[in-house]
Amino acid sequence: MTQASDFEVIVIGGGPAGATAAADLAAKGHRVLLLDKGGRIKPCGGAIPPRLIRDFDIPPHLLCAHANAARMIAPSGKVVDMPIEGGYVGMVNRDTFDEFLRERAERSGADRRKGEFERLEHQIDGPTLIHYVDADGRAQQITTRYVIGADGARSKVGKQTINGADRIPCVFAYHEIISIPDQMSGDFDPSRCDVYYQGHLSPDFYAWIFPHGSTASIGVGSAQKGFSLRGAIKDLRAASGLDINTTVRTEGAPIPLKPLKRWDNGRDVLLAGDAAGVVAPSSGEGIYYAMVCGREVASAVSEALETGKASSLKLARKRFMKAHGKVFWVLGIMQHFWYRNDKRRERFVQMCADPDVQYLTWQAYMNKELVRAKPAAHARIFLKDMGHLLGLSPS
Structure with a gap:
């Protein structure tokens, strides 16, 4: 490369993976741009484990609720409660949580801009050219040595640069955020996560009711085409007595459930988070794995910048899968077998007792x-x- 670039790294997408990667790279002294289109909140139950809170220094004020138990509901209606002995699961609202991570990246030294990525262009003997549309709708261009695509399951960066990124298998998730008054009737518990393994609510995944303090997330996921996610949520709200609660907002998005076989193009692009497919099968958990992925991606890109070797990019996937690949494999087998029909779901919930x-x-x-x-x-x-x-x- 003979020409200087505007930035060493441009991170496309400011969710947990992209914001974490930008913060880590900026903290190491690299010139980083975090480009995020803004205005989007991903449908998400919002659960984060204590490991995430510790490893990524999450302040207590971001936790809108503490769940100390989970309730599993079988197709027959049988209930199994799973209390957490001596611990809790933190619950976060993605709008405030993701914004905190973006602001932290900015405080760490990353340049932050609002804009929507359009395409990238490889220049002969020059840096990579990024085309994007800014917040005012104007076409912009900017150059970089490396690109991190953290722009979701239908990643534009991935589709343009990584073989197979356009065929990543997904579950489509939809949820409704509802208001929770101080005095609630019915069976809703503000310190419990309810998970429904019932075929009429999801033929191949599950539905949930998760507490968020003054609100709650009622959601469902399914990969089955034609299945009515909105209809399932309507039924779940009616059955749980939450149909009378005010709907604050609704959100939907594809959620990948299998890591891509390759995250980099061998030259200047590396994927992270949902774009790389790092959402856990069976549970659908994504925040923790997205942030770990973002950290590994930042480390690999930093090594590539320091050594001048693009081959360092492949280290991100190698390290991530070494640490978490076995868990993903086990959870994938669980989902493939236990979520297949209601008879198996019934036995699965029975095992949870x-x-x-x-x-x-x-x-x-x-x-x-x-x-x-x-x-x-x-x-x-x-x-x-x-x-x-x-x-x-x-x-």
């Missing part, structure tokens, strides 16, 4: 590692799981 399952589930979720400390518990779960798979366990 087991103390060993609850302990290992919460330990893995809270700490983001497969738990190895209790081999006897793993053995018991394996035997019980095989019983359910073979239909030998009582209903």
